[in-house]
Amino acid sequence: QVQVVESGGGLVEAGGSVKLSCEANGLPISELALGWFRQAPGKEREGVSCINWSGTSTHYTDSVKVRFIISRDDSKNTLSLQMNSHQPEDTSFYYCAAAPSNGVSCSLDGPYFEYWDRGTQVTVSS
Numbered sequence: 091q092v093q094v095v096e097s098g099g100g101l102v103e104a105g106g107s108v109k110l111s112c113e114a115n116g117l118p119i120s121e122l123a124l125g126w127f128r129q130a131p132g133k134e135r136e137g138v139s140c141i142n143w144s145g146t147s148t149h150y151t152d153s154v155k156v157r158f159i160i161s162r163d164d165s166k167n168t169l170s171l172q173m174n175s176h177q178p179e180d181t182s183f184y185y186c187a188a189a190p191s192n193g194v195s196c197s198l199d200g201p202y203f204e205y206w207d208r209g210t211q212v213t214v215s216s
Contacts, residue, residue: 091116091205092114092115092116092117092122092188092190092204092205093114093115093116093205094112094113094114094115094186094187094188094205094206094207095112095113095115095186095207096110096111096112096184096185096186096207096208096209096210097110097111097112097113097210098110098111098210099184099210099211099212100210100211100212100213101213101215102176102212102213102214102215103176103214103215104176104177104178104214104215104216105175105176106176106214107172107173107174107175107176108173108176108212109170109171109172109173110126110170110171110173110184110186110210110212111168111169111170111171112124112126112168112169112170112186112207113166113167113168113169114167114168114169114186114188114205115167116205117190118164119162119164119167119168119169120143120144120164121143121190121191121192122143122188122189122190122191123140123141123142123143123188123189123190123191123193123196123197123202123203124140124141124160124162124169124186124187124188124189124196125137125138125139125140125141125186125187125188125189125196125197125198125202125203126138126139126140126160126169126171126184126185126186126187127184127185127187127200128180128182128183128184128185128212129182129183129185129209130181130182130183133182135185135200136151136182137149137151137197137198137199137200138150138151138154138158138171138184138198139151139154139158139160139171139198140160140196140197140198141160141161141162141169141196142191142193142194142195142196143191143192143193145161145162145164146194147194147195147196148160148196149195149196149197149198151198153179154173154180157173157174157175157176158171158172158173158174159171159172159174160172169186171184173212176212176214177214178214178215178216179214180212180214181212181213181214182211182212183209183210183211183212184209184210184211184212185206185207185208185209186206186207186209187200187203187204187205187206187207188203188204188205188206189202189203189204189205190204
């Protein structure tokens with residue numbers, strides 16, 4: 091059983107930056123692919139970014155490319171999402187997710203991931 095616990099988020103002004111962190115426990119983090127998702131009220135859940143188990147492959151949804159950076163620190167069992175140049179449309183509930191995987195890539199599809207945290211709200215004020 092893997093537990094993922096997220097921290098960060100909150101209120102940020104448009105153009106500002108926020109960093110989300112997620113700690114994974116229960117399996118060596120080096121055996122996990124990790125990802126970030128978001129869901130705004132009335133909208134479907136969207137895959138934001140993912141990183142494979144070795145950190146050699148990352149993917150981003152088009153709307154956050156260049157602005158968001160995903161990273162992992164296996165020594166701290168931690169996944170991070172540095173979010174820059176926030177836009178009002180980034181307002182959403184953000185989730186961290188984990189999947190046991192040794193694949194060369196990762197996926198932005200929700201069903202790929204087995205373990206989820208409870209999420210945290212990020213609100214961008216215009």
